[in-house]
Amino acid sequence: MLCLAGVSLAAEPVRIGIVTELTGKNALAGQQARRGAQLAVEDITGEGGIHGRRFEVVIEDSASNNAGAVNAFNKLAARGDLAGLIAPLRSTQVLAALPRINEIGLPTITGATNELITRLGCRWIFRNRTNDGLAAQLAVVYAVKKLGARRIGILHDTDAFGTGGRSALTNALRDLYNIEPVAVENYNTGDRDYTGQLLNLRNAGCDLVISYCTNEPDIGLILRRYRQLGMPYKWLGSPSSGTSISLNITRRAADGIYVFTDFSPERATPRGPTYRAEFRRRFGMDPDLAATQIYDALQLFAQALRRVAGRAAGQSASGIDPEALRQALLETRHVGVAGPFYFDQYGNGRHDEVIATIENARQKPLEIIDESAIRREPLPAGSIPPAPPYARWATAGQLVLEGIALGSIYALVALGFVLLYNAANLVNFAQGELVMVAGYLLATLATRIGPLPGLLVVLAVMAAGSVVFRRCTYDPIAELAARDFTAFIVTTLGASIFLKNLARLIWGAEPALVDSPFGHGSLEVAGIFMPTHEAGIVAITAAALTALYIFFQRTMVGVRLRAVAQDRETAGLMGIPVKKMIAIAFAGAVLLGGLGGVLLAPVYFVHPEVGSAVSLKAFSASIVGGFGSVPGAILGGLLLGVAEQLAGAYISQAFRDGIAFVLLILVLIFKPSGLFGEKSGERA
Amino acid sequence: MNHQGTKTPRLLLPWCLGVLVVILPFLVKSPYSMHLLVMAGIYVIATLGLYFVVGLCGQFSLAQGAFFALGAYGLALLQQKLHFPSVFALLGGALLAALFGLVVGLPTLRLRGHYLAMATIGFGEIVYLTLKNWIWLTNGPDGLNIRRPFWPGSVMAYDRIYYFVVVAVAVAAAFAAIRVRRSWWGRALLAVRDNELAASSLGVATTRVKVYAFMASAFLGGLAGAMYAQAETYISPDFFNFDLSIMLVVMLLVGGRNSVGGAVAGAILLGFLPEWLRFLKDYYMLIFGALVTMLMIVMPNGLAGLWRKAVSSKQ
Numbered sequence: 001m002l003c004l005a006g007v008s009l010a011a012e013p014v015r016i017g018i019v020t021e022l023t024g025k026n027a028l029a030g031q032q033a034r035r036g037a038q039l040a041v042e043d044i045t046g047e048g049g050i051h052g053r054r055f056e057v058v059i060e061d062s063a064s065n066n067a068g069a070v071n072a073f074n075k076l077a078a079r080g081d082l083a084g085l086i087a088p089l090r091s092t093q094v095l096a097a098l099p100r101i102n103e104i105g106l107p108t109i110t111g112a113t114n115e116l117i118t119r120l121g122c123r124w125i126f127r128n129r130t131n132d133g134l135a136a137q138l139a140v141v142y143a144v145k146k147l148g149a150r151r152i153g154i155l156h157d158t159d160a161f162g163t164g165g166r167s168a169l170t171n172a173l174r175d176l177y178n179i180e181p182v183a184v185e186n187y188n189t190g191d192r193d194y195t196g197q198l199l200n201l202r203n204a205g206c207d208l209v210i211s212y213c214t215n216e217p218d219i220g221l222i223l224r225r226y227r228q229l230g231m232p233y234k235w236l237g238s239p240s241s242g243t244s245i246s247l248n249i250t251r252r253a254a255d256g257i258y259v260f261t262d263f264s265p266e267r268a269t270p271r272g273p274t275y276r277a278e279f280r281r282r283f284g285m286d287p288d289l290a291a292t293q294i295y296d297a298l299q300l301f302a303q304a305l306r307r308v309a310g311r312a313a314g315q316s317a318s319g320i321d322p323e324a325l326r327q328a329l330l331e332t333r334h335v336g337v338a339g340p341f342y343f344d345q346y347g348n349g350r351h352d353e354v355i356a357t358i359e360n361a362r363q364k365p366l367e368i369i370d371e372s373a374i375r376r377e378p379l380p381a382g383s384i385p386p387a388p389p390y391a392r393w394a395t396a397g398q399l400v401l402e403g404i405a406l407g408s409i410y411a412l413v414a415l416g417f418v419l420l421y422n423a424a425n426l427v428n429f430a431q432g433e434l435v436m437v438a439g440y441l442l443a444t445l446a447t448r449i450g451p452l453p454g455l456l457v458v459l460a461v462m463a464a465g466s467v468v469f470r471r472c473t474y475d476p477i478a479e480l481a482a483r484d485f486t487a488f489i490v491t492t493l494g495a496s497i498f499l500k501n502l503a504r505l506i507w508g509a510e511p512a513l514v515d516s517p518f519g520h521g522s523l524e525v526a527g528i529f530m531p532t533h534e535a536g537i538v539a540i541t542a543a544a545l546t547a548l549y550i551f552f553q554r555t556m557v558g559v560r561l562r563a564v565a566q567d568r569e570t571a572g573l574m575g576i577p578v579k580k581m582i583a584i585a586f587a588g589a590v591l592l593g594g595l596g597g598v599l600l601a602p603v604y605f606v607h608p609e610v611g612s613a614v615s616l617k618a619f620s621a622s623i624v625g626g627f628g629s630v631p632g633a634i635l636g637g638l639l640l641g642v643a644e645q646l647a648g649a650y651i652s653q654a655f656r657d658g659i660a661f662v663l664l665i666l667v668l669i670f671k672p673s674g675l676f677g678e679k680s681g682e683r684a
Numbered sequence: 685m686n687h688q689g690t691k692t693p694r695l696l697l698p699w700c701l702g703v704l705v706v707i708l709p710f711l712v713k714s715p716y717s718m719h720l721l722v723m724a725g726i727y728v729i730a731t732l733g734l735y736f737v738v739g740l741c742g743q744f745s746l747a748q749g750a751f752f753a754l755g756a757y758g759l760a761l762l763q764q765k766l767h768f769p770s771v772f773a774l775l776g777g778a779l780l781a782a783l784f785g786l787v788v789g790l791p792t793l794r795l796r797g798h799y800l801a802m803a804t805i806g807f808g809e810i811v812y813l814t815l816k817n818w819i820w821l822t823n824g825p826d827g828l829n830i831r832r833p834f835w836p837g838s839v840m841a842y843d844r845i846y847y848f849v850v851v852a853v854a855v856a857a858a859f860a861a862i863r864v865r866r867s868w869w870g871r872a873l874l875a876v877r878d879n880e881l882a883a884s885s886l887g888v889a890t891t892r893v894k895v896y897a898f899m900a901s902a903f904l905g906g907l908a909g910a911m912y913a914q915a916e917t918y919i920s921p922d923f924f925n926f927d928l929s930i931m932l933v934v935m936l937l938v939g940g941r942n943s944v945g946g947a948v949a950g951a952i953l954l955g956f957l958p959e960w961l962r963f964l965k966d967y968y969m970l971i972f973g974a975l976v977t978m979l980m981i982v983m984p985n986g987l988a989g990l991w992r993k994a995v996s997s998k999q
Contacts, residue, residue, distance in 0.1 A: 023966060067923045078714035092825050096918045099829065103839060158817055160825040427798045476981040485797050486744050490937055490980040493930060497973030505966060616805065623802055658813040661806030668803050669791040
């Protein structure tokens with residue numbers, strides 16, 4: 001009996017459960033993680049598995065959010081055949097799942113760097129990356145000692161990673177050098193515009209800015225803008241500022257900045273070259289942090305497992321005693337692809353950082369610093385130089401210009417809303433996704449046939465697509481929609497979910513980049529920088545609005561459309577083909593959304609969620625201006641664009657999106673007809 | 685109603701469902717499925733809340749996710765900062781949400797249709813940003829861990845007991861919704877829904893009955909949120925985003941907005957759908973979106989509409 005059990009046990013593979021982000025906003029990281037896991041499994045199998053037992057992984061999806069991560073752990077817990085777990089890269093997800101991880105009681109390796117994770121008393125959690133507290137100390141040491149920075153500013157994401165990084169940096173500055181950051185600025189994940197923050201950092205007289213940014217698209221755009229605005233301070237960025245994705249966004253704009261990271265793609269480690277070559281051969285791209293973190297974590301598990309696999313396993317169904325595996329991990333010394341690993345009593349496994357610079361859009365490692373460089377050396381009082389003066393009006397002017405460019409796009413999208421609302425009393429909740437689709441189409445076409453012909457083709461495709469859109473969301477419910485306004489809201493909500501996920505499937509989660517036909521430089525006039533593309537946005541919007549004005553005032557179709565908007569029934573009685581007019585309004589709305597999309601794409605790049613934010617703002621803008629009113633939509637758009645910029649820079653960046661809605665609710669309460677519109681609050 | 689023949693099956697069905705609801709937690713094997721059952725019950729409560737505003741009153745609210753969040757954070761903060769016992773914290777969370785329902789409802793319910801929808805989106809966005817950025821109060825994006833009100837020794841046992849708490853509340857909420865619909869207030873709400881002008885000319889204080897509906901909706905949304913916090917034992921802002929509000933509205937519409945049974949069925953169906961369709965993997969949300977659009981086209985009155993059609997065609 002015993003012998004039989006032994007045999008069947010030997011045939012049973014050793015399994016590690018992985019929770020990663022297969023779907024949702026970080027699906028790209030999850031895809032890379034899956035690839036890293038695949039290579040690790042093959043390599044470990046090639047080395048003979050775990051004493052003859054096969055090595056396998058089971059992957060569960062966290063859907064890129066906390067509840068999803070908790071669910072995924074529950075699922076893995078229910079299996080009962082796992083030897084160990086790998087938790088997601090995102091700190092907030094790991095913090096959410098920590099009570100579950102504690103209950104499951106299996107050794108769990110995570111790549112999340114928030115310091116708290118290993119300090120909350122969960123004895124099962126291990127971290128195979130440098131934690132934020134240590135990373136921030138090392139970054140501060142480099143900034144002060146090697147780069148000679150004294151007036152240090154901080155820019156951070158408001159998410160768990162960014163806020164954790166901000167406190168770690170502030171603490172490190174205080175503890176090591178007895179100085180405070182001269183400015184702290186923040187943004188919400190996915191904000192599309194960072195001018196206010198960058199200017200505030202300059203105005204505070206920073207000589208160096210340390211950034212803690214979670215997502216590559218954000219830091220990519222931040223660095224691009226940092227160059228376009230000609231900011232005078234140096235930059236030392238968290239790992240995301242030097243990854244291939246963000247360098248692909250910034251192109252050469254990131255050249256010359258510094259990056260502190262525990263993962264440098266070029267770091268020379270014994271396993272590194274073969275791993276990278278194999279990864280490139282298999283997947284046609286360089287391995288990133290997400291892939292390498294999982295690869296190293298699985299290798300760590302394999303090392304520890306080989307030491308305990310022979311021993312008695314107690315009650316465990318996996319044949320591995322969790323307590324013994326935990327002990328073995330604590331004793332493991334391993335040089336992985338990313339660097340050397342050894343675990344301290346808290347489960348922290350990495351203790352060094354690579355400082356790199358960016359050269360020709362590639363990371364170039366400068367040096368490796370570890371704990372031994374950390375020393376308390378308070379700077380004498382008065383060692384911080386005074387801030388250089390700056391021109392206040394230039395900052396305000398810059399912000400207004402920025403606001404007008406962004407507001408132009410709101411205005412175009414808002415006009416799309418107004419057109420449909422006037423023609424058929426419809427509000428299209430998928431308008432933002434039309435913006436997004438147009439952006440993607442341009443991204444696809446611009447590289448093949450050039451930006452300008454691409455733009456024209458996209459508009460033609462959008463016009464044709466409007467027919468499909470109408471047939472799917474409006475025609476089947478036309479009668480119902482006349483009685484019940486929610487019907488069209490629901491069909492377009494469905495369409496919006498559909499289009500977002502279609503885009504994710506076709507174009508992937510990686511933000512698509514588009515080159516502007518106007519270039520990515522900037523014009524400087526009297527201390528104000530106007531990026532050339534944004535000048536282009538304003539020009540094209542002005543041209544489009546003029547064309548629209550002529551269309552409405554001087555053409556028969558335009559006049560008929562206005563008649564339908566004023567009174568649909570009477571217009572019908574007068575012999576105007578109302579159905580046809582509605583079809584034209586659909587085409588117009590889709591085209592305006594499309595135009596907004598192609599103008600938006602080169603500044604803010606394209607990703608599946610890009611449209612939702614813009615369309616909510618545009619809709620608010622049209623209500624603020626006076627819903628149903630064409631001048632109201634334009635003025636409302638411009639007003640909102642400028643208000644957002646000013647409120648963001650002078651009041652609060654984190655609440656900037658909220659400020660737009662506060663404005664909206666105030667207008668709705670006190671002047672429901674809008675600032676520039678006729679009384680229409682009763683129309684619904 | 686008076687047909688003798690149809691009375692038996694009509695009584696039989698609720699009994700069968702009742703028995704199923706009671707034995708279900710003993711049939712499921714994994715803690716995971718158990719947790720899903722709890723979540724489905726919580727969605728039922730939140731969707732029933734929405735029924736007051738959208739179903740009875742005909743107003744389109746996209747703020748239910750925000751009320752859900754207020755209930756969850758209300759419970760957490762009452763427990764952690766003011767050391768309320770669990771039961772009072774639960775009620776406190778729901779009442780906090782109802783209070784916000786009053787504060788938001790008073791000015792915005794004068795608006796109609798798209799305007800109200802937009803104002804509720806704005807409110808939800810502000811709540812979300814506040815939860816995320818007021819770190820001194822809410823611990824920001826890192827979220828809060830919630831104490832369990834009792835601990836029977838394992839997650840499975842906890843969820844199983846908590847399931848019955850959720851079901852009891854959901855059943856009470858459903859009965860309350862049915863009672864309200866048959867009351868003067870319910871008839872006033874329906875009158876407002878069908879023709880606000882006519883209702884007000886008949887002496888209905890339209891804004892007041894709407895505000896009450898909004899508060900009831902917020903109360904149930906908050907209660908559901910507070911129970912979510914106790915079931916999940918962890919909350920963070922990112923769960924309470926715009927998608928949650930959309931999901932709750934879609935649950936109600938798929939079930940059938942004019943029926944209490946529909947609200948319940950929609951919440952249960954969509955609560956489980958992601959799990960049943962998990963084999964679709966990357967395609968799930970794509971198909972979900974297409975389904976939402978198609979459901980509106982094929983069955984504008986939701987599951988309840990289909991059911992009514994099926995019953996009436998039998999007779």
